[in-house]
Amino acid sequence: MNRNLQRLTELASRSERRIIGLMSGTSLDGLDVALCRISGSGEDTNVTLTHFATVPYTDDLKAEIRKVFAKKDIDFQHLCLLNPYIGQIHGRMILDCLNRWNLTPDDVDLVASHGQTVFHAPKSQHGLAKFPNATLQIGDGDHVAVTSGIITLSDFRQKHLAKGGEGAPLAVYGDYFIFSKRGENRLMLNMGGIANFTYLPGSLNAAEVFTTDTGPGNTLIDAFARRFFDQPFDEGGRIAARGRVNEDLLRILKKDPFFTTAFPKTTGPELFSLDYVRQAQQRSQTTSLTAEDLMATLTRFSADTIADALKSAIQPGETYHIYMSGGGMHNPVLTGAIREQLPEARFSSTDELGISGDAKEAVLFAVLANEAVAGGTTSFGDRQGVPTVSMGKISFPF
Incomplete structure (x- = not known):
């Protein structure tokens, strides 16, 4: 042999x-x-x-x-x-x-x-x-x-x-094998460049497990942090915290058909790119936004689309524990906006489960x-x- x-x-x-x-x-x-x-x-x-x-x-x-x-x-x-x-x-x-x-x-x-x-x-x-x-x-x-x-x-x-x-x-495969827990519905939310989550039912039924991308996580935030601030990412959400969300631009950003497509689905920076944002700014007549306001709006864009996707997986009367991982978990502006929209859910990082959210x-x-x-x-x-x-x-x- x-x-x-x-x-x-x-x-x-x-x-x-x-x-x-x-x-x-x-x-x-x-x-x-x-x-x-x-x-x-x-x-x-x-x-x-x-x-x-x-x-x-x-x-x-x-x-x-x-x-x-x-x-x-x-x-x-x-x-x-x-x-x-x-x-x-x-x-x-x-x-x-x-x-x-x-x-x-x-x-x-x-x-x-x-x-x-x-x-x-x-x-x-x-x-x-x-x-x-x-x-x-x-x-x-x-x-x-x-x-x-x-x-x-x-x-x-x-x-x-x-x-x-x-x-x-x-x-989804590793999530199910190492993070499932009987009696607790878990949503494993990873916020990398693209955000995704895995649903782990408290029943431990593998046939009920599913995973999906939700849209942008950090990809647009990082791209514009590099473009306008010569920084690899918005550390601690400090840039976004200085800006104001522009509702007109936010509404247009959310109009892509990806967000109404049924789960499961995947995407990437091929769609959610600098051009995607430029076109949305032109359509919403917001090309003169300050860099800080644009960063605030892009952060809310990620937060809202993540929260909307999570809500779609949550069944009335059930309780859920959301475990966060990826670089986005370190951005309190992003995570705070998600938490606000899911007040009934419990949030923590996968560190609580013995695996670093970064790893x-x-x-x-x-x-x-x-x-x-x-x-x-x-x-x-x-x-x-x-x-x-x-x-x-x-x-x-x-």
Whole structure:
């Protein structure tokens, strides 16, 4: 037997695996690196986060990614070059983290690499009848594996697409395995560049679980913070707090058909872009808004569309606990506006559940890798958006 396959067989039979989850989202701020100890699989999954770091992207790397990020027309050679380049960079980032944690590659069993999203194109968005749902993450898994010296699972979203999903959000699987609790309805709200949530019923019935994007989280806030204030994001919501929400612009921003499309659905910065906001300003005759007022309005736009989506999932007479994660949870202007619209719900971060809200997405990919190697038996029924599927392509380091 090939020694790599033998190694996988041994890992599958172990009681515990040490897995690094990697996540870099649409904010392009850096790579989240989460080292987890994971035992069991499926509903018996148990996760302990032992080490976590966010390794910042350099300004040069951000600039290189933005040449192709969420753009229909690009230099194809540049995309081709970025794929191995980012894989090598992510591999070196793993090694740097392990060195900082006084560990070696031999202390890690698997890497679960999400890659860097550069384009998301569900059929509902591209509108081309003969083509299926599509998404593209770069940062080749073979390069991650060879550079780090660790067996790597990557390209998780393609199997989701192949089974009829839109390739996102994938958090539903890990959310269900590690955060479900009998007797408590939970909504796992992640506010990254795009916001999404997973509904976890207190009944623990996997067939009732669903996940959906809600629209923009931080993507527009971050884009205009860079444009007008030369800041990567609105730290603590301080810029938005200085402005006033413009109701005319807010009304037009909310008019996109995405917001009336039934769950589950996905989207990305391909739709919610600088042009989207410019067109809304022209239509609402608000092109002369101050930068602070625009930031306040965009923050409310995210808050209102998140709250509206959550309300759609809440049933009268039921109680819900909303657990927040992602960069948006650190913006009190954003979270405060959401809380105001859901006064009956209880809010906290996933830190309360033992997983840092900043690390959660990286941890969830580690869980997906664990399922691919040692699980894959849980049925989520046959519903749109949550296909029963095992995800991740395997790359060997030698």
